[in-house]
Amino acid sequence: MNTLEYLLSIDINYIAFGLIALFFTLEQLLNTQFHFSKRGQHFLQSFLFQILFLLGNLIWASVTVFCIDWLNQEEIGLFYLIDLPLWTKLILGIMVLDLSTYWFHRFSHIAPVLWRFHRVHHSDTTMDSSTYFRAHPIETLFWFGSAPIVAAGIFGLDLVVIGFYFLVLTPFLVLEHSNLRFPAWLDRTVGLVITTPNLHKLHHDQDQQHTDSNFADIFILWDRIFGTFKYKPADQIKLGLKEFDEDQKQTFWYLIKSPFLRIERKN
Secondary structure, eight states, X not given: OOHHHHHHTSOHHHHHHHHHXXXXXXXXXXXXXXXXXXXXXXXXXXXXXXXXXXXXXXXXXXXXXXHHHHHHHTTOSGGGGSOOOHHHHHHHHHHHHHHHHHHHHHHHHHSHHHHHHHHHHXXXXXXXXXXXXXXXXXXXXXXXXXXXXXXXXXXXXXXXXXXXXXXHHHHHHHHHHOOOOOOHHHXXXXXXXXXXXXXXXXXXXXXXXXXXXXXXXXXXXXXXXXXXXXXXXXXXXXXXXXXXXXXXXXXXXXXXXXXXXXXXXXX
C-alpha cells in the first residue's frame, strides 16, 4: 500500500476526534484567546450534533459515492478533457473543491432558508475546537454534502481526489475554531493565500459585515479575489450571534429546532 492509499484508508472521523482531543486539551491548559467557563457542558452540546451527523451519514455517504461513481463512469467533467499527473490532479482538486465550498458557504449567508440552518454553526458565543461539531445535520448532509457531487460533475473529480480533499480540510476546520492564540504576523504572511485561524474567527464575529466575510475554508485567496475578505485584530472579535446570546439558546435541542423558529436577526 503506497502513502496515498494508506492516508485515504484512515477514517476522517478518527482524525477529527484525535485533533479535537489534542486542541481541546490545549485549550484547558494554555492561556487562551477567549476566557470561557463550563467547557465540558459546551463540548457535550456540540458533540450531540456529531452523533446525528454520523447516523445520517450512514445513508448520505452511499448517495455521494453512487453519484460520483456514475459521473466518473460517464467521464463527465473538465479533468477528463486533459491528461493530468495524479499529484497535479490532487492539488487542483483541493483548490476547485475549496472554491465550490466557498460558493456553497457564501449562498448559506445570502439565502434566508439556508441561513436558518447555517446560523446554528454561527450561534456559538463561546467558540472552541468542539465547535467543529456544531452544525445542523440537515445543512451538513444535504447542502454542504452536495458540494463534492457538484464539483465532481463540473471538474471530473473522483473519490480519491475528494477523499484527499477531506483529509487536508479536516485539520483546517478544527484548528480554525480552536480557542488558542495565533500571532498577527501569520495573517500578514500565510494569510495572503491560506485561511488562518484568526481570519476564520472574524467570520464568527457578531458584526454582520464580518459574519458575511472570509468564507473560504482552506484558501482565503477566494475571498480576496471575489471581494469578501475582511480583517480586524483577533482581540477585537466578539463571537456568535446576538440573537442567540442566552444560555437556553445554546442548548442542543433549541439549536436543532431553531431553523424552524422565527428568530429576528439583531445587528
